[in-house]
Amino acid sequence: MNNSKIAEIFNKMADILEIEEENPFRIRAYRRAAQTIENLSGDILQYVKEDSLVKLPGIGEDLASKIKEFLKTGKIVSYEKLKKKVKPVLLDMLDIPGVGPKTARLLYERLKIRSLAELHAKARAHKISGLPGVKDKTEENILKGLDFLKKDIGRMRLDVAFITAQYIVSELKKLPEVIEISPAGSLRRMKETIRDIDILVTSKENEKVMDAFVKLPNVGNIIAKGATKSSILTKNNIQVDLRVVSPDSYGAALMYFTGSKAHNIRMREMASKMGLKINEYGVFRVKGNKKIAGKNESEIFSLFNMPYIEPELRENTGEIEMALHGKLPKLVELKDIKCDFHVHTEDSDGVLSLEEIAKIAKKKGYKYVIISDHSVSLKIAGGLSEKRLLNEIENIRNFNRNSKDIKLLAGSEVDILEDGSLDYSNVILEKLDFVIAAIHSGFRQSKDKLTTRIVKAMKNRYVNLIAHPSGRLIGQRTAYELDYERIFSVAKETGTAVEINAYPERLDLTDVNCKRAHELGIKLAIGTDAHLEGQFDNMIYGVSVAKRGWVEKKDLLNCLTVEELKEFVECKRRC
C-alpha cells in the first residue's frame, strides 16, 4: 500500500533530520504528515487524483510534491540524498529505548560504532561509561535497551493489552487510596495493536498508589518510579505506565493520556487561539493561569463548543471538524448488537452444540445467531459435505421449533475457490438463511485475481457477506492486497455486506477500511468467528473496530431484527 510506504519514508526522513540536528519544527512536520497519511481511509492516490493532497492536515505544497514524486517514480530524490548523509547504524540506534539522536551521535563519533553488535560489545566492556555526560547507569540502560530490542518487543494485540489492563485495574481498584481509575492511551482508543498500556488513577496519596503498583505480582522490572508517573515491565515484557493525578484533574488527564497525540495537538492549538492552555491538570487561561475546567472530559469539549468525542474517534481524522459542526456520527455500541454473524459448531472445527451456542447467545442478550460452519473443500477444518450441511439445516429448523428467545439461522462460511466459484451449488445455497463467503486458499494470487474472486462471489445472489476479506493474521500473516474501491463498489451495487471479523488476530476489515465503507454506505456485519465459548466475548473488539471506523447502527446488520435481516437477504435474491 502506498500510504504506509510514504509514511515510513517521511518518518525516516524525520529520523535523519533529527540526527542532523535540523529545525525541530521541520522534523515535527514530517512526523505529522506521516501520521496523517497512516490514518487515511483509502489509498493516497485518490487524493492525488482529486488534487486534494494539500487539504490534508500537515501536508503543504512541498510534501505534496514529494508524495506525487514517489507515486510517479517510486522514490523521493531528497530522501535518497538525506540517506547518504547518515550512517545506517545511527538510525538503528534510535530504535534503542532511551537512546535518542544526541546519544546516537555521541556513540558514533566518539566510539566509531558501526553496528549494534559493536555497541553491545563496547557496553559490555565498559567502554561507554566515561564519555561526556555518560556514566555507569547510562551504559547499563543501553545494554538493557539492546536486550529489549533483541526480544523484539513490538506491539501487542489488542486483546492481550485489554486483558492485562483489566487485571491491573482490578488489582489497583482494591486500594482505598484509588478514587478513579481508567485505562488510557491507544488501549482506550481500542487500536488493533498496542505498544504499551497506559493507566490513569486519581488519588490524594500518590506514593501509596505508586508503591503498590510497582509491587504488583506480575511486575518483572521497574523502569521508572516518580510521584506522578511510573513505568514497569510485566513478567511477560509488557510495558505499563501509571499516571496519578488529583481528582479535579481527572478529565484533563484522561483526555491527555488517551490521545491520540495528533488529536491532542489539535485541541491545544484551538485552546491557544482562545488564549487558553491545556495540560494534564486542566484548562487554564494563559493570562493569570486561572483554571477553568478539568474535572471531566465533557466539560473540556464543551468549552470548545463540541460534544463529547468518543475515544475511538480521537485520531485527528476529521472528528474535530465534525464535532464543531455538530455532525459526529452516533457510534454503534456493544448493547446494540442483536446477533453474532459468524459462529462454528462441533460439526466443523468448533466444539459447541447448537443448544450450547443458543444458551451463550441468550446470556449475551442476542436475539439470533448465524451458524456458519466451513464448506466441503476446507477439509482441515472439518468442512461439511452437502449432505452434512443439509442435515445441519434440518437440526437448526428443529431447534427453532422449540426455542422462543433465540433463533438460529442456517448459514455457512462457504469457500471462494481459486477461480472465484463457490464451494456449494446454488441449489444448496438457496436452502440457507444467510450465506457468508470467504477466501481460505490461494493467498499468493495477484491483487487483481484476488479482487476478482471476491467480486465474482459477491455477484452470486445468494452470497450475503464476505468474511475476513484481507486474510491477515496480525503479527503472523500480512494481508493480501485487494482493490477495496472495486470491492466496495460491487458490494454496494449487489447489496452484499462485508464482515468485521472480531477475532483479535484478524480484526478484518480494518478500522481504516471500515471508515471508507461507512463513507460509501456499505453494509457491515460483525462476526466473532467463535469456535469456543470464551470467543463470543471477542464481540467487544469487533465493535471497537466499527467505532474506530465511524460505523453507526444503520450501517451494521448486527443491529437488525431477524425479520429485517431476512428482508435484506430476500432483497438480494429477488434482484
Next chain:
DNA sequence: GCCGTTTTCGGCCCGACTGTTTTCAGTCG
C-alpha cells in the same frame, strides 16, 4: 515544513523522569 480571528512571517503542545549535574539536557509520550 506547515499555517493563518495574533500572522504570508514567525510562530509552532506541554510536562515528567532519569542521569548527570549542581541547574539541566536528553528522552519519552
